Amino acid sequence: MKPYFKFVLISASMWISIWNPLHGQTETDGLWMPKRNFCGGLIAGASSWTHYWEGTLHRNNQNIGTLSSSFLMAMGNYGVGENTNIIFSLPYISNKASAGTLAPQQGLQDLNLSVKQYLGGRNWKGSTVGLTAVGGVSTPLSNYVADFLPLAIGVRSRTLSLRLLGDLQRGKFFATASAAYVRRASIEIDRTAYYTTEMVYSNQVIMPDVFTWMVRTGYRKDPDHIVEFFVDRMNTLGGFDMRRNDMPFPSNNMEQTRIGLGAKWALGKQGLSFMGNVSRVVAGRNMGQASAAMAGLVWQFAVPRKTKTYN
């Protein structure tokens, strides 16, 4: 269980899933799978919000009540080389509102695939620092409806992302900082005209790109024993505000700042690790103020080399 799973980007109310909510599992940590090792597992989580930001106005909505989201995600990380990992994740998401009449939504969301490449590192004044680049793609795996926020399970945009990550370890203390640019492709919706700040006659919606950063720090005895605090921030580069008492739209100007606590602990030597975290959105725009918790179980094993077999 080398990789420290960072479920942190799981912003569970999925209107919140501005970019793929589960994007970046292990993409935001400085930890690695050894060559020819595979680590895979399941992570489950839930989140909810009753307040959201309509533009910058903080409000609730009695016709939504509490929006709850839960997910189950399969993920895996394989070490193709000492310095190169391939990571995937695939979430199944379920959203529902406690009030109003709108039907709940559920389904497979987006497949994320990323390549994490260690670029180099050195000892520096008694600390070890390293630099990593992570390139990722994501694409929707089912034909879910994006234009039904806040119940939609995602926004359907195919993405291309690049993250640069710096990691520092000093004794049992660590700090990791990273920032990513997420390029988002236009999406298609089921109607041929919609209003943003003007009328648009198309079934295509241009999605603003996303910039995100994250800092995490705490105790890291080794890659299997971690307790950390994190803060992350994401914002779309453009987009428009919801109008007064309007519904959200996939190309809204979305922002979110979140804080959280996480831990990872390996049990024995069986290749099994537990992990979990809790988080809370503390600031936002055109998104729900979600509180979230999740927990996962992952298993790591060495993939045997190919050997000849004789019948």
Added chain:
Amino acid sequence: MKPMHNFPSTQSALKALTKNNLRSKRKLFHMRNTILMAAFAALILLPTACKKELEQENMQFPALEPLRSDTGAGTWKTILLSRPDQIPVAAPVAVTSPDYRLELQEIVSRQERMEETDEDNLKYWAAGTVLRWNEIMRELVAKYNLPPYQNPDGSYPFPDANNPLAYPYFPFANPPYAARAYAYASAAVYDALVAAAHYRSLYRRPLPSRTNPKIKHLIPVTGDWTYPSDDLTAAGASVAILSLMFPGEQDYLQRRLNACRDAILLSGTCSRSDAAAGEALGRGVAAVFIARARTDRAGASAGTPALWQQLEQKAIQAGETPWKSLETPPRPPMLPAFGKVKGFLLDSLEVVNNRPPAPPSVHSEQFRKELAEVLQYSLNPTRERVAIVHFWADGAGTYTPPGHWNAIACSDFVKERFSEVRWARNLALLNMAMFDAAICCWDAKYAYFNPRPSQVDAAIKTHTGVPNFPAFTSGHSTFSGAAATFLAHVVPSRAGSYKSMASEASVSRLYGAIHYRSDIEVGMNMGNMLGGMAVQRALTDGAE
């Protein structure tokens, strides 16, 4: 066995310290630099790669080049004007006059120093003035089609026409409001263009290029006479009606009017006095419609708390379950007295006489069957049905179902290459039919005040928002029946498509689990009847 942890930041640092590992270190260093450079290059390129642009259907419309010029439209039957010359237009100055020659010189010099933005503006308006003002109206409807947020005490504020820019903004451009706005604007533009055609034939002022050959025609020319300009007549009438319907948008409308005038003056088909006379005529004709709009009882259509209670009591006395708002806090029903508004095709007595019989009683077997069908669609959505629901939803924040049918009509009219006055006539009849459809539909809704499916069975979750008014009959079905029936008459080659579109729009409300089958079937029949009335009028208005 669990493998050793591989922690590259530590490992590589160790590697770096190993002297006999220099060669591989250099190699690794080189590789890292390459990757690092590639990463930075990607970081810079990522935001700029493939510029994001939308191709919008309405921006691809070609310049309007009518198949028929319809120069005889001055004799077509008007809607409110008693005669085409009811609004006087003074005779133009002679083409030999110095004033007029100066006007033409202005066109020449404007054409000589045309800029790219002028070209874009000209290209936009060249597709048709009636079309573009219809689009502007749709945009304003979408902008204002949002239900007001509640007061702290749980009551709801009502928009105030005298204070349109204070929240809640005036108007709340819901479907009945929008249907009325589309109808008034379209009908006024039509009457104004009939009047303009009358005066053009009367005064016979030639095209500017006939007097000053240096003037080029930058858009296709229709007809030989230009006073008053039909483009500016349509614009003047549109701006006047839209200023009434969307009083907070005066500045915006003035900007669009200025852009329209700039384009038409630049086109070489119209002089400044042609434009001014057209704009004044348009506004004058619009004033006739505005006077009627002020007395058509729409102002009282929101009703009063006493009326809301009375509707509820009436349903209870009939032994039925009265409609209740499914919103929290409960919102007053949308425009309960809209059925009393004066329409264009039916008078109020005819509205009542054409009211359909009551929907199935909530105690009947028929009702239970229909409710079960709704539940079935609620629980078993397919992606295809949900796409249909969303395609036709046209709910809050959109141009409403009448707006959708205007968009459908306009896309087809572009291909039909109608003259401006025929464009106006077809849009007028289309929107009059949908306005009267709204009136008849709202009359039935509040005559029976029946509950939405989700009110009767809370297990019915919906695939689109539940509108805040009674179910019977379905507005979408009524609007769509009216629109499809009329459009089939003016674009016969598309009759089959219109019929299937209307059926789809109608059944989308059942798929969305917000209407019973009775609502959509009876609504469709009612709509077809109103579309038929618009066709009857079309057959006798002199345009065919």
